[in-house]
Amino acid sequence: MSLLTRALQSGDEYLAAAVHPAVLPTQRQSLEKLLFATSRGKRQLAAAPYAPASLLEALASDDDPKVRIRVARNPSTPARALGRLAGGDASTALLSAIAAHKNAEPAILAVMQGMESPDIRAALCGNPKTPLKTLRALLPAATLAERKILAGNPNADAAMLRDLWDSGDIYVRAEVAAHPAAGPGLMDEAKRSLDPLVRRMLAANPAVTQDTLVALLSDPEAAVRAAAVRHLAPDDHAPERLASDPSSTVRRAEARHFTLPASAAARLAGDRDHWVRRWLARNPGTPDFVLRRLASDPESEVRRGVGRNRSCAVDLLRELAQDPVPWVRAGVALREDAPVDILHRLGEQSDIDVISAVGRNARTPPSILERIVRHENADVRRAVILNKRAPRSALEAVLEDPYPLNRALLARHPSLSFADLETMLRDPEPQVRFTAADALVKRPRPN
Amino acid sequence: MKILVPVKQISVVDEDFELRADGKDVDPDYLDTEANEWDDYSYEAALEIMEAADGDVEVVPVTVGPDDAEDVLRRCLAKGGDRGIRVWDDDLVDATPAAIAKVLAKVVAKEQPDLVFTGTLSSDRSFAQTGVSLAAELGWPHVAVVTGIDWKPGDPKATLKRELEGGLIEEVSVECPAVLTIQLGINTPRYASLRGVKQAKEKPVQEWSLADLGLTGAELAAGASFRVRRMYKPETGRAELIEGTTAEQAARLAAIINELRGAA
Known part of the structure; x- marks a missing residue:
């Protein structure tokens, strides 16, 4: 059964909304009969950030001014629909919304330059699409x-x-x-x-x-x-002097600088302000000997910073993988270049932050993901769902996850099969059905 | 042994709404509906007792609401319980908590539960009256804003915890049967499994009218504890809209904070 037929037969508005952009104009009309049956439904769709551009275009011609203004305020509304809205019998509020819209065409904005409404003028002044000529006209x-x-x-x-x-x-x-x-x-x-x-x-x-x-x-x-x-730019400043600047704000900025010389980094590693040390720990330009010193910093956030630093050496990662603070170990578990044996070890742990990080890591072997995804905590299961490299075998256990948000996020996963997505079209949660239908519409069918 | 759990489908006001022509409520065209958050906790509390008792306790959700309110019952039944009860009559439109309590009291008389768990309040109206009014109708003891329950089937009394100001916990005991109004955070409400959702569609929901309960609309109207005179949006208060460039807004915000701290 096609998605269109399924949407029409089931009367499922969410399915219909997802299918709308993918069908022929004549077929859209039959979907619109279902979608626009009530004024409340139209208002909700007009304001929905997920509403496809094709639907917003259709709603831009609606008789109800409350619907039209919601379309004008919807950030997903395409330029053509905004043009249609501006061309009709538009109120000041509607024109203000168009004038502020980031998708509005410069030509439409230019037409509004003579309008006296302060709201329209302010919107035009701030819109990055407003052409220079219009800005000049507004200036005097x-x-x-x-x-x-x-x-x-x-x-x-x-x-x-x-x-x-x-x-x-x-x-x-x-x-x-x-x-x-x-x-x-x-x-x-x-x-x-x-x-x-x-x-x-x-x-x-x-x-x-x-x-x-x-x-x-x-x-x-x-x-x-x-x-x-x-x-x-690198080498144009005076790191030695700045590393001892009396202001911690300056030292924090310095600690983030990629080309920080080793001597300045060494000085900042002993800074009394832990934010300076945190920024230094995260800086990929921080030399190895400084990272080793920071890896034993009394502040756990500094040690986590070292673990998250892409320049952190593998032996140091191994050391941090045994840190007494789980948040530090979780930082190591997020590293996609972490050796697999470390991921195996961290994946055996009970702390939720640590195993969630292992679940999220694109390098985690499927056998570990398949175990983690059965965790009783919905956040841990979601970590695997959010792992775009997770194979379908690891996702099978969450196809019927009791937490609706997890299923909605799962419906976006590239490893799901067509059959999985079609099953999700019958999910009790509208968000899941919409996302599954949207994924089916956008995904090329296998031959 | 039985626990009756009154649950409610609440109204959620759209961001851009209009009032009804009589000016006494929001135009229903601008309302969406969802389950009352407090009732998730009261139903979970009942399910936990049911599961601990290994089949000796029946949990029955009941709602007073029109046809589409059946959704909240199905939502409960997807988590557990075998049947639900929905009471409705056109005379119940705009019913006050006292009127709802009279209806629920009749349901209690029919069902004879050992305990009734209601949510402390519903987030749309926030009266926090239905549970305590029900207890008054029944002549049962009640404990409000409950954050912990220790009760097993057959216990003549329940030991309860209530959270007070200053982080204090009050431990009380109450004779059963009793009405408890349950506070958020007493437990972690479960999500219904997909299988549970499918099964809930087949579970029976009894539908009762006022007449089935021996009540009339006139009787309920006569006992109304209050009436809505009007609903309106008040004038904007002292709020200051901070305008200007980002730097200017930051400077003004800092000035306000310093002013409030007495630093300026």
Whole structure:
């Protein structure tokens, strides 16, 4: 029986919703009779984040304004449906929703530029799809609040940003300072700004020069120095000095830096702030001798960081696999490059975090997964369900998992067979039926 | 030995709703339904006693609600129990907890349970009255907000725990039969197996009207403890919408926190 026939015969709205995008337009009409039978059903579908684009397009022509506005607010609504909504008898609230929508076409947004509604103007100012020409048209009459939004729009150009800088308050200037399109002149002014917020935002600007960042490393404000450290390219900073910076914020940022020299890493490994040591433990650039020192840190989160670090040597992993704290051992169990004998040993343990991590690990052998998946704890079983490399043999035991969320997530698993998914179409939980039908629609049938 | 467990299908209000034309409730077109969370715990508590007694205890879920409320009974029966009871009559639309208690009291009179477990409250109306009103109707003792039960079939008394303010636990004993209102967290409610869900579809649900229980709508209306005058959305209070750029919002939020801490 085809999915379409099954949806129509069963009257299952969830099945019908999943099948809708995959059938011919004439067949869609019969599904819509079922799906749009009640105004409540239509409103629910119009707001549902899972609703397929084809359904939202159909609902965009609905007579009920409450349905249409939900379609306009639904982040999954496609550009064509938004265009249809904008072309009809649209209220201000509906147009505001379209103006704020990330799928709206620039041409539709441009048509709205002359509208006086503050909500529509604010939405246009903030929408990354709004074209530069429209942003320019909005600028002359823009309120201070609108200027703040305009300054953050990625389509703003250097000329607009200059205007905003000259006319705005400190927050507008801070947004301008962080904007990649701010030219060298504006960036230079931002560097000399007396306000630390402006200098901090400048340090976060992806287009800022390395020279400026190096200069900002000497800023009196810790937050500015920390932002500069985060964005500095390798070898352009002064790690030795920063590793002893009085601000822990700066040292934390430094501890994350990939090209941290060994001497600075060694100094940070003894930092009194455990967040500094945690970031250092997770940093793949941290040298081996420092990781070994951190592996015996009194803070378990630091030791877990070492275990999660892809640069951690296998012998160190073996050591951490015997840590007295289960959370640390769970960190090791998550490592896809962990030797199989470690996974075997950790898979025998009773702690839920540890065996969940083993269940989630793509390298865990099927024999271990087949055992873990029978665990009484639903979270442990879910870990195996979320393991995309789990073979069907390991998933068989959870096909009838009593926890509905587990079955819904299982329906997305690539190892399930067509027969499994077809069985799931009869599940009592609507979410499971929808997901199974959606998977069947999207998966190519075997020859 | 029998435990009767009243369960309820509650209403969940849609995010964008309208009120009924009479202004006394939400337009049903904007309501969804689901099982009351507290009842998951009370039903689990009854099932645990049933399973520990190895067949000497019958657990019977009962609901007062229209046709689609049968779903909550089937949901219970999927976890355990062999039959359910649904009571409905058009005169029960908008029934107060006191009226529901009168109906349940008649069910108790027919079923003769040893204990009645209700949820402490239902999340849609939050009266927390049905259980205690039922006990008053029956003239039975009751204990509210129960977080632990020690009772075996045949015990003349049940020993119960109640959680109080400040993390205190009060241990009480109550003579049976009694009505207990069960609090969230007393146990970990199970999920029904797929087999259980299938089997529940075949289990009998008795349907009783007010007449079957010897009641009339007029009788219930006369005993109504209150009536709804109107329902409305109050004016927005002192909430401040923090606007501006992200940095500006963060600065304002920090200022508010400092203000509240007395630091500014």
